[in-house]
Amino acid sequence: MAKRTAIIDIGSNSARMVVFEKTSHLAFHMIKEVKSQVRIGEGAYENGGVLQEVPLQRAYDALGSFKNIIKSLKCQKTLCVATSALRDAPNAPSFINRVKKELHINIKIIDGKKEAYYGGIAAINHLKPFDKAATIDIGGGSTELSFIQNNKIIQTISLNVGTVRLKELFLDKHAKTDKIAKFVEEIVQALPDDFKTEKLIVIGGTTRYLSKLIMAKINYPLKTVHGFEYQLSDYLELIRDIKTSPTIQLKDFGIKKERIDTIREGLYIFDAVTAKLGTKHVITSGAGVREGVYLSDLLRNQHHIFNPTFRLSLRSLIDRFEIQDIQNNSAVKCSSDLFDALAYIHQIDSQYKKELEIAAKLYNIGIKLNFYQKNLHSFYFILNNLNYGFTHQEKILVAILIKYHMKKLPSAEEISRYQDLLPHIDTVNWLSFILSLTNCLHEDLINATFEFEYKNHTLYINSSKKLNLAKESIKKLAKPASFAIVLNESRFF
Known part of the structure; x- marks a missing residue:
């Protein structure tokens, strides 16, 4: 075990x-x-x-x-x-x-600075790299912040103010809102000026719950709060309405019972800190102190940071679904080479090659649950598990490519729910086609090697081995443009 x-x-x-x-x-x-x-x-x-x-x-x-x-x-x-x-x-x-x-x-x-450090370590290892950002973790008794530059923690600070502390000192005594705000603002002034940054990574119950409220308000297509981002200016009015509302009105904002007695306190702190830092963009982290403690132990010989090329969620999925390296590496190379060979006709930004290669690694994981509807199973696994180290845009694109590979090309209507997180439908269709063609070329489950060339409206595929099943599958593929596919077996140009 x-x-x-x-x-x-x-x-x-x-x-x-x-x-x-x-x-x-x-x-x-x-x-x-x-x-x-x-x-x-x-x-x-x-x-x-x-x-x-x-x-x-x-x-x-x-x-x-x-x-x-x-x-x-x-x-x-x-x-x-x-x-x-x-x-x-x-x-x-x-x-x-x-x-x-x-x-x-x-x-x-642990002292406040160590607590802030653990939160920062969790953010660095579980989110995309940051040139400059700060983390905030609003707790019951204190609020911790770390400052990140070039994906390294430069400074940490702990403020002696938290939700339970505010509740007992002020809100339980029905103190006036301006008195609470003044108390918090005086403490927040202790933040040094070099903590100022437009990007703020939020950790902990209050700020994650705020992200969930915003996601519900805009009918966000994903349920995963980790990696959710928003512009602070779009929701300042909501934040200030909640923090100054009487308890009886909090349910009107969709706030659950267990959050009612601390949400306002947390938002007083959040509002004051963001004003002090000059925050414009908020990124939500589903990982916090607990993950930071674990990573500090796991990565004790690596300065508590993963290698930049390591992607935790991807590696974990590959491990758990026992994806075979030989066929996996072949599918990734095949999809990458096809992307390059067809570049003249698809003209897709090369940044999407990364998501295509990840989809090629994971497209068959759903078969571990059941062969039938394996694409749909894979889709849900990706949506719920490809979290750490991936943006929501990257995750949903990988999931959509896997859902529709070997089927008809996805229509704009079918992916409309996710359209704000996806590239143009033409890009999605081309990537879906390339993944499907990659799957076809591996239908025979033999270790073939390939070379690709596109010329005269024809994609020439040269295979080192005979691929009977692949030939039949390729004929059934829906293509995003009009061109021919010729499979030459047992020889190369």
Whole structure:
């Protein structure tokens, strides 16, 4: 069995645990995620930071349940970190000792800068590279930020303000909105000027939930919040309406019950920070402190960063679906060479060659679930799993190419739901055709090599081996333009 690691994060508001399973040396995927809204910091901020008995017991019970899961899943390693509430509490040591003695879980209290670092590491390894950006993670007791330049963490900072802290100090006491805003703004002024950046990567419950609200508001075609991006100016009015609305009106924004008592507090912080940083563009990260803790352990000999060419989700899918390297590499080379050979007629930007090659790697993964409707199975696997290291535009293009390969070319109507995330329909059709032709040439499952040449309105395919099934399949292909295909076997030009 692959090595499994449990990561526990005890925050002021929630205790969370994820279990990661390695699929190869560096690739992994999540197999379990649980959350308990323990509110360990409840009542602490108005009592000098002292953790209260009832919240402590809730946290202990949650950790006991986590321990049962760890045993059941046979995790070989457990890493547990605690943030703001425990690091601020004078009675934290007694709780930590009790958990260690009775549950055999070692809690490590991390400071705010370390917490910010973990969030930054998660963003760097799970999103596209950034020349300049900042991360923000709004927690219950504090808010952490990291500054990224050339895909490296340059600086981290922790602000002593969080959702639970604001709730207990102000909103529970029905303080006026201008008083809350002034309190937050004074703390946010501690952010140095060199943190200013137009790109902000949001981590944590409040800001991810805001992204989900925006996705629902615009009827966004994907459900995955990781990688969702938006222009802040388009939603400032919504943010400010929510943060100043009375509790009874929050349901009108589609806010769920479990978020009602902290969403406004989080948006006060978010609004003040974005104003200070000069934020224009927001990118959502589904990975945060827990992933950062795991990656810091996994990549301890690589400065906590994957090689730039490594794509976590892609490698994990290849591992889990046991894709054969020989045929896989042949399909990728074939699709790439076809793209180049047909460049004169398709005239597609070469940037899409990358998505074509990824589709060639993954087009048959759905067969592991069931042969029938394998294209549709593959489509859903891609939509839900090709997340880390890919933009939504890249992911949906790969998924669409796989869904329609070996079928009729997709029409504008069929892909209309995703049209804002896709290139022009002509580009989609050409890429779909090239993937389908690649599949045809591998129908015989023999290790043939190919050379391609396009001339005189004809694509000449020279194969090192005889391909009876490929010939029949090619005749049935729908083409995006009028040209002939000639398959020459057992010889090259």
